[in-house]
């Protein structure tokens with residue numbers, strides 16, 4: 551495979567961008583090799599600067615659930631562009647967007663638009679703190695909630711991949727207010743709550759985790775957290791930046807039938823544009839300025855182009871709910887196919903899959919939390935990643951990420967990926 555142009559770009563990028571990339575996991579550090587520079591994408595395919603085509607399972611880390619350059623979203627953006635790119639004043643599309651979100655995610659009664667998932671989670675804990683008058687939060691080891699200071703404690707994928715336990719630059723004071731527990735461990739959460747009576751403002755989690763690889767909650771875990779938070783006056787925040795609009799039109803909370811107090815959203819909600827949102831119970835959201843005293847703002851929040859892309863995306867997903875069954879089926883087939891390849895080759899592996907998210911872990915342990923995820927053979931994953939790339943299949947470049955399946959992955963694509971895996975395992 552000729553990657554000369556990507557290589558040149560990476561060399562140059564490293565001289566003027568830290569590590570040559572604008573988000574760490576893109577640098578391929580945990581899988582080896584150099585990152586590819588992408589020129590364009592369409593449907594299920596990425597095209598790099600050297601003209602190589604890749605069948606891909608990242609989908610921009612989630613947003614492109616309908617595949618790349620979806621014609622309806624493209625048309626909506628083109629139409630919006632003619633009316634200028636930003637107003638910094640209210641517009642009708644923001645009202646439509648808020649209505650759409652409240653309809654699709656019933657626990658959300660009021661919602662505020664922001665520009666990224668990171669902004670959404672940072673604001674959500676500020677609101678929870680303002681609402682409860684308490685300071686501490688609980689998060690789970692391996693869950694990622696963006697790069698806000700409070701969350702860079704046992705933060706999963708990007709951070710785990712680079713082996714930075716806690717980022718320098720996060721003050722001890724901030725770190726002291728973030729308590730962590732292993733995912734799926736109710737007793738550990740209960741112990742934290744008992745030791746910090748009336749001090750915990752919020753418990754934040756990915757209801758289905760994507761950021762230590764795909765990890766699902768054990769039966770009863772989310773229900774128990776809901777009960778505990780209600781009893782203790784703790785704001786339960788579901789970070790659905792990844793799972794929102796992906797696992798069901800109403801996200802993981804719809805699929806699992808649990809109502810959080812606040813929800814954070816991102817990724818799919820912008821249809822590929824930089825959009826995030828946080829929302830929930832009106833009583834809590836009324837704390838947000840200018841309705842209430844908790845400050846949060848954004849020059850480009852509710853941007854008209856971004857709203858057009860996101861609104862069109864959500865409209866399609868809310869109208870064509872059969873896509874969720876289709877995604878579940880194709881993802882099951884794909885994940886099952888890959889696991890079979892590993893079994894046939896005698897390679898220890900396990901798969902976690904739910905809806906259109908899955909991770910193939912190179913361990914035969916069942917992965918239920920960050921500790922068990924870390925038992926995976928990451929060197930083998932790196933080899934597998936590079937072998938697949940040679941075969942024209944672009945996987946997520948870390949063992950601790952979820953793959954995302956789009957509606958553009960059908961039988962032909964699944965066969966192609968499984969076939970590539972069969973060839974790739976010979977090199978492991």
Ligand SMILES: *Cc1c(COP(=O)(O)O)cnc(C)c1O
Nearest residue numbers: 666667668694695696791792816
């Ligand atoms: C991606 C992600 C974020 C951060 O969103 P950005 O838009 O990258 O800031 C937060 N939480 C979860 C669960 C995510 O997957």
